[in-house]
Amino acid sequence: MMDMPKMKPGQWVIVSLRKMIASGELKRGERIAEIATAEALGVSRMPVRMALRTLEQEGLVVKLGARGYAARGPSEMDIRGAIEVRGVLEGLAASQAANRGLSPEDAATLRRCLQDGDALLDRDALDEAAIEAYHALNLTFHAILVEAAGNSAIVSALARNNGLPFASADALALDLNDPRGELLHLRAAHAQHHEVFEALLAGDAAAAERVMRDHALAAIRNAKVFVEP
Numbered sequence: 001m002m003d004m005p006k007m008k009p010g011q012w013v014i015v016s017l018r019k020m021i022a023s024g025e026l027k028r029g030e031r032i033a034e035i036a037t038a039e040a041l042g043v044s045r046m047p048v049r050m051a052l053r054t055l056e057q058e059g060l061v062v063k064l065g066a067r068g069y070a071a072r073g074p075s076e077m078d079i080r081g082a083i084e085v086r087g088v089l090e091g092l093a094a095s096q097a098a099n100r101g102l103s104p105e106d107a108a109t110l111r112r113c114l115q116d117g118d119a120l121l122d123r124d125a126l127d128e129a130a131i132e133a134y135h136a137l138n139l140t141f142h143a144i145l146v147e148a149a150g151n152s153a154i155v156s157a158l159a160r161n162n163g164l165p166f167a168s169a170d171a172l173a174l175d176l177n178d179p180r181g182e183l184l185h186l187r188a189a190h191a192q193h194h195e196v197f198e199a200l201l202a203g204d205a206a207a208a209e210r211v212m213r214d215h216a217l218a219a220i221r222n223a224k225v226f227v228e229p
Helices: 011-023 034-041 045-057 076-100 104-120 128-149 152-161 179-202 205-221
Strands: 061-063 069-071
Touching (some): 076 179, 076 205, 128 152, 128 179
8 A cells, every 4th residue: 555645845835836837927938036936925935945846847947057947838738738648648547447456455545535635625715734735635546546557657657747747646736816716626626536436446447547537637627727817
């Protein structure tokens, strides 16, 4: 059974910066100043510095040497293509996991993710703590599902694709100016976790694959995240 991943400090800062880059609020090539960004987000410089390092790995910012970082500004086509590939790969993983059957340990971990998510999203609006917690359980759910397929080629292909902007299940992009609306998006995504889990338990490979593909595409349908304010 896979351990629950540790939450990244300042995950909500990463989420905020992803949204600003995706929407074009931070223009392509625009330098991201640590001090100004920290002041705008109401945090210290350290979580901003850590967030920028994470976003560099995701291909969303580029290092400017001693001058810090600048936004890369991927195109909508880049984002859509990477997310669609993730949907295909995770859909295949879900299909193969349904055919193999879940181990008792994996089923218990996925069920715990669902229960924790149900409790977490039973609120009126998102806050920093909720984003941190959802990020962790979402990563666990996706990791267990892929692991349950027993296909190392899928794991390798996802690892390569995850280096592209917004391709990873890790890459939450939320509009924190609309915590109520984003809560509804997370509830819808979590409902799909329930759907795929039921398909896995039933051994319904076709349904499991369909739900996971649609689950990835839901990130694209959250269009307001990718629109400049």
